[in-house]
Amino acid sequence: MNIEIEVKNLTSKDEKSALKAAGLMLDSGSADMFNTLVKRSEFLFDFVKQNVNKRLAAVLTKSNYKNLFKFLKNYSPDYEDFIASSFAKYADEDLTDEILELLQNGTESEKTYAAKYFSYIPDTIASEILTEYAFADNEALAFNSAQALGKMENKDSYEKALALLTENDDFKKLAAVRFLVAYGNKQAVPYILEAIKTSSMPENIAGELPFLEPLPEVLQTNPRELTLPCIHYILSGLTEILPLSQVFDFELYDVIASLIEKNKTSKDSHIAAVLLKALAQFSTICEIESYTFEEDKNTKLELCAIYELLKKQPESFWNEQKMLLSGELKQDKFRILPALHIISELKLENTFEQLKELLNSNDEIVICETITALKSINRLNEIQKDEILNKIKSENIKAIILNMFVLT
Numbered sequence: 038m039n040i041e042i043e044v045k046n047l048t049s050k051d052e053k054s055a056l057k058a059a060g061l062m063l064d065s066g067s068a069d070m071f072n073t074l075v076k077r078s079e080f081l082f083d084f085v086k087q088n089v090n091k092r093l094a095a096v097l098t099k100s101n102y103k104n105l106f107k108f109l110k111n112y113s114p115d116y117e118d119f120i121a122s123s124f125a126k127y128a129d130e131d132l133t134d135e136i137l138e139l140l141q142n143g144t145e146s147e148k149t150y151a152a153k154y155f156s157y158i159p160d161t162i163a164s165e166i167l168t169e170y171a172f173a174d175n176e177a178l179a180f181n182s183a184q185a186l187g188k189m190e191n192k193d194s195y196e197k198a199l200a201l202l203t204e205n206d207d208f209k210k211l212a213a214v215r216f217l218v219a220y221g222n223k224q225a226v227p228y229i230l231e232a233i234k235t236s237s238m239p240e241n242i243a244g245e246l247p248f249l250e251p252l253p254e255v256l257q258t259n260p261r262e263l264t265l266p267c268i269h270y271i272l273s274g275l276t277e278i279l280p281l282s283q284v285f286d287f288e289l290y291d292v293i294a295s296l297i298e299k300n301k302t303s304k305d306s307h308i309a310a311v312l313l314k315a316l317a318q319f320s321t322i323c324e325i326e327s328y329t330f331e332e333d334k335n336t337k338l339e340l341c342a343i344y345e346l347l348k349k350q351p352e353s354f355w356n357e358q359k360m361l362l363s364g365e366l367k368q369d370k371f372r373i374l375p376a377l378h379i380i381s382e383l384k385l386e387n388t389f390e391q392l393k394e395l396l397n398s399n400d401e402i403v404i405c406e407t408i409t410a411l412k413s414i415n416r417l418n419e420i421q422k423d424e425i426l427n428k429i430k431s432e433n434i435k436a437i438i439l440n441m442f443v444l445t
Contacts, residue, residue, distance in 0.1 A: 038065070044073045047092065048085050055088070060096040066104030068111070075113040090119045102127050109139070112146035114177060117153050125157035133160055140166055145175055152181035159188035168194045171219075172201075172212050179212070183219035195220060202232045210235075214242050218249040226250050230263035233270065234371055240274030243267045247287050256292060265307045268292060269375050272311070272318045276328055282336045289315075290343050297350060304357070306364030310376050312347075313358055317382040319344040359385055366391045370400060377406040381413040389416050396425060401434050412441050 047058035062070045105120050140151035155163045170182040186194045201213035217225040233239045256264045300308040322328045323344040365376035380388050395407045411417045422442045429435040
């Protein structure tokens with residue numbers, strides 16, 4: 038058997054040759070052929086991989102399905118559902134015991150496949166070991182374990198994740214969010230929204246949430262003071278933290294369109310802040326080619342569509358949003374800091390008086406960000422430097438502020 042040629046046949050347009058190659062791989066249990074397929078899959082379009090899964094499923098039989106065990110040393114997210122569902126198709130007590138043994142004592146790859154199996158066959162015999170793996174560093178193993186526990190409606194692991202959301206350790210908090218998303222209980226959404234407020238990694242957490250509940254639904258069913266920051270941090274995370282291709286997953290066109298319509302009548306400063314953030318972010322993404330150079334055609338078109346939606350709003354609308362934004366500077370720190378970042382990005386000179394008032398804050402981070410905003414609108418020379426520096430106890434923050442004055 039020429040492995041390279043057979044894998045090429047398996048991924049080709051010729052259905053007859055592809056089915057023959059699929060049957061050859063399963064009937065022989067060729068781990069080399071599977072490994073070659075996995076390696077090549079990195080360069081295949083999604084629809085090609087979907088065709089491969091359909092072809093493999095078409096030639097799966099009771100006499101060859103156990104050959105899938107020979108593939109489990111090489112984990113692939115592209116084929117794990119086919120493998121796990123194939124085992125589930127022929128599941129019995131003996132097979133479940135065999136897969137449980139792999140879950141307990143197999144390689145990381147074997148454990149990951151085995152955890153996926155238990156999302157198809159939610160036998161609670163595996164719940165204890167799945168709970169242990171559900172917060173593992175291996176993200177695929179953790180996700181599959183949490184997903185299986187969700188199918189089992191395992192309350193103990195769910196409650197453990199909710200408790201971890203209150204941890205000071207941001208990595209534990211993010212692991213808890215990923216667990217809850219995989220577990221699939223939408224009742225966790227308000228708790229995740231609250232966790233954004235206390236995290237130093239809010240973009241990461243916000244970026245996970247729409248995979249539990251679509252963002253338009255989150256916006257409709259939860260308090261605005263919690264959902265709007267989530268949208269802000271998703272916008273903020275695009276390019277640096279969150280892939281631009283996820284613009285579809287986040288349904289940002291619909292979200293932004295609904296906020297635009299809402300603020301034509303509600304005149305909400307918080308919505309204004311999110312819309313201005315969107316304007317700043319998409320102008321950067323769409324006007325600097327390097328951000329979208331490696332993106333596919335559909336992603337580029339969606340990004341441009343969102344930017345056009347924002348740009349086609351009249352100048353009077355955006356002037357009103359800029360005026361409304363100053364209202365955010367009277368809110369708590371959770372809302373003040375994003376507003377200050379927007380002022381710096383867009384250089385909003387109309388906020389000068391409110392910025393001066395913020396210098397009376399007792400929060401050193403707020404003062405530092407206010408100085409940054411004042412510098413962005415070229416008004417730092419109107420501020421008493423020594424008076425500000427005398428209020429700052431942190432040497433690091435003092436050095437940052439002093440440097441901004443020096444460079445003015």
